[in-house]
Amino acid sequence: MKNISTTILSILIITTTVSAQLRPGEIGYNPAIEKVYAALRIQKINTFQTNPEYGNEEFLYAIGLVDESGKITEEKYPSLDNYFSTDDEGYGDDTSHYFYEYTSDNLIKHITSLDFDLNTVETYFVYNEKGKLVEKTEGGAEARRYTFEYDDKGNITKAKGQTPVYTSGEKGTPVDIQSWKDVDLYTYKYNDNNQLIETQFKYGNEFSYKILYTYESSRISGFKMYSDEKSKTPDNINTLTYNSNGTLDKMVVVSNLNNTRITYRCAYDSK
Numbered sequence: 441m442k443n444i445s446t447t448i449l450s451i452l453i454i455t456t457t458v459s460a461q462l463r464p465g466e467i468g469y470n471p472a473i474e475k476v477y478a479a480l481r482i483q484k485i486n487t488f489q490t491n492p493e494y495g496n497e498e499f500l501y502a503i504g505l506v507d508e509s510g511k512i513t514e515e516k517y518p519s520l521d522n523y524f525s526t527d528d529e530g531y532g533d534d535t536s537h538y539f540y541e542y543t544s545d546n547l548i549k550h551i552t553s554l555d556f557d558l559n560t561v562e563t564y565f566v567y568n569e570k571g572k573l574v575e576k577t578e579g580g581a582e583a584r585r586y587t588f589e590y591d592d593k594g595n596i597t598k599a600k601g602q603t604p605v606y607t608s609g610e611k612g613t614p615v616d617i618q619s620w621k622d623v624d625l626y627t628y629k630y631n632d633n634n635q636l637i638e639t640q641f642k643y644g645n646e647f648s649y650k651i652l653y654t655y656e657s658s659r660i661s662g663f664k665m666y667s668d669e670k671s672k673t674p675d676n677i678n679t680l681t682y683n684s685n686g687t688l689d690k691m692v693v694v695s696n697l698n699n700t701r702i703t704y705r706c707a708y709d710s711k
Contacts, residue, residue, distance in 0.1 A: 511546065514539050547571060585620055593634055599626040633658075649675075659686075 505514040515538040541550040551563040561580035568574050572594070576586040582603075589598040601624025604617040629638040633655075640650040647669040654662050659682065664674035676695045683689045690705040 511542060512540055545571065584624065595630050597628050
């Protein structure tokens with residue numbers, strides 16, 4: 441299951457085009473469309489947090505690296521308890537790394553992630569002849585295989601996650617994958633303009649969270665996240681503002697759970 445900070449960054453780097461929805465590697469991102477970094481080319485994301493209990497703090501949330509064609513090649517995140525300083529261009533000691541590889545058709549095919557504890561997770565993507573994502577496989581301790589369903593407009597409407605069930609060896613150690621068990625379910629809804637308006641995630645048969653999106657013209661203007669399916673009060677409210685050239689300037693996240701306010705501000709490369 442993706443954590444909330446990863447989900448927030450997914451929204452942060454949405455392109456200003458209608459078709460692009462999520463970052464490479466995120467469930468629901470359609471790799472056949474224009475790459476998100478090609479439009480935004482976000483290089484750094486700084487944050488400023490106001491917390492009634494701990495006061496104010498500023499730190500570097502993420503660094504994104506792109507190649508000459510605009511494809512993301514690497515991302516870096518500091519651990520939650522050891523943030524970069526705002527001017528640190530290095531990796532730091534406690535950093536999570538993501539490295540991206542692409543097919544000859546510029547579809548993402550492989551992600552290598554290295555977490556804070558130096559655990560490596562390999563993620564692979566499989567496409568059909570039309571370039572649509574049909575399977576995503578994640579390794580590691582929480583291994584998953586995702587399969588996808590589409591509507592008649594080419595939007596992903598469901599992503600079903602399964603975990604492997606292994607046969608056991610003589611000493612009870614897992615040997616081979618015997619079957620796959622359903623565990624995760626992501627569903628997506630769109631408006632008449634083909635814009636993503638709702639994401640819902642269930643773990644097993646239990647509701648986990650949902651995200652409701654709002655738009656101004658063709659750009660996302662904000663979204664609200666709910667961890668209680670019946671609640672009318674969101675856990676947090678997220679508002680996006682843009683620069684005069686149409687690129688994302690910042691996102692303000694106001695939490696109703698702990699009364700914090702976090703501002704994510706984007707910096708871009710010179711291209």
